[in-house]
Each structure stands twice: as C-alpha cells, then as structure tokens.
Amino acid sequence: MKKRIGTREYDTDKAKLVGELVSDKPVNDFGYYEEKLYRKLNGTYFLWGKGNGLTKYATKVDDMKGPGETIIPLTYNEAQQWYQKAMDRYEERGREYDESINEETYRREFTVDVSKGSDEIKQVAFNLPESLSNKLSVLAKREGMNRSELIAKLIEEA
Known part of the structure; x- marks a missing residue:
C-alpha cells in the first residue's frame, strides 16, 4: 500500500x-x-x-x-x-x-548501545523548519555555544 x-x-x-x-x-x-x-x-x-x-x-x-x-x-x-x-x-x-x-x-x-562508538566528531545533517533553526541559534547563543555543541549537550542530557 x-x-x-x-x-x-x-x-x-x-x-x-x-x-x-x-x-x-x-x-x-x-x-x-x-x-x-x-x-x-x-x-x-x-x-x-x-x-x-x-x-x-x-x-x-x-x-x-x-x-x-x-x-x-x-x-x-x-x-x-x-x-x-x-x-x-x-x-x-x-x-x-x-x-x-x-x-x-x-x-x-x-536498543541503542551508547558504549559503542568514540568521541570522534562525526558530521550529521538533518533538516529543521526555519522557525526551529532560528530558535536553535538563539538558544545556542544564550548558552554561549555553537549549534552543534548545544545539540550534543541536549542529547547527552536526554
């Protein structure tokens, strides 16, 4: 179908x-x-x-x-x-x-095994609506980080 x-x-x-x-x-x-x-x-x-x-x-x-x-x-x-x-x-x-x-x-x-992998930086691409992309930039600036650092922080805290 x-x-x-x-x-x-x-x-x-x-x-x-x-x-x-x-x-x-x-x-x-x-x-x-x-x-x-x-x-x-x-x-x-x-x-x-x-x-x-x-x-x-x-x-x-x-x-x-x-x-x-x-x-x-x-x-x-x-x-x-x-x-x-x-x-x-x-x-x-x-x-x-x-x-x-x-x-x-x-x-x-x-099941995600978070022990696998390393701390090597890996480039990941994804799409966001413009409004969320703008919000991400504002939040990152507020936290004194770049967008990638903020996303990594949020994922680690989840």
Whole structure:
C-alpha cells in the first residue's frame, strides 16, 4: 500500500517490515485485524493496518462499517510501544512469537548501545523548519555555544 500524508510518502513495498501482529480471531470475524510495523529508509516508522467492521481500520459503507486499511505514521517511541505490545499479545495467547516478533528484533530495532562508538566528531545533517533553526541559534547563543555543541549537550542530557 502506498499513501501520502502531508508531504510524506509511505510505501509498504519500499520500507522494511519490522514486525507483524495478526488478530487471534478468525478472518471472517468482525473483530479480525492485521498490523505490520515498517521502517522507512530514513529511519521513520509507520504502521499498516487492515481490519473488519469492529476494528479501528473499519470504513463506513452506507450505514454500516466494513473492512478497511490504512497507514499510520509513528514516532520512534510509538513504534517501540507497539512492538512491546505485540510481544505481550503473543505471550498472552500462549503462542510463540510470529517470526517477525522476537526479542532479537526488538533489541536490534529499539536498543541503542551508547558504549559503542568514540568521541570522534562525526558530521550529521538533518533538516529543521526555519522557525526551529532560528530558535536553535538563539538558544545556542544564550548558552554561549555553537549549534552543534548545544545539540550534543541536549542529547547527552536526554
């Protein structure tokens, strides 16, 4: 599925599948749903979901609700929470994880080992709206730092 939300495009064919959760209800049950967590090449996450009439993915058809599907952009924290809930749901069912839902994938996707790396300076580029870029400059000047030093300080404190 491909969907444009604002200025961003989400495409399940171009993104990496991180995890998948399938309802424990039968496919013909009104509560049946499927969800797949994806990571785009730029590192952002989104959720593809489809479900029958009693799910959040339902679409209105005349006076009734029918099956539907959509894409939902997620923050890093929302993606991490979704993955944790998916692991919990598989455990609650007393079933093994789906092959895409497991501790190894969770650690690889959502655990950052800050001990790796060095203090070597590495150039990183990112985009900010002009208003935030201006605010960053003002805050850095107020702190007596350059923009890079302020960003590094804020990240270290997080």
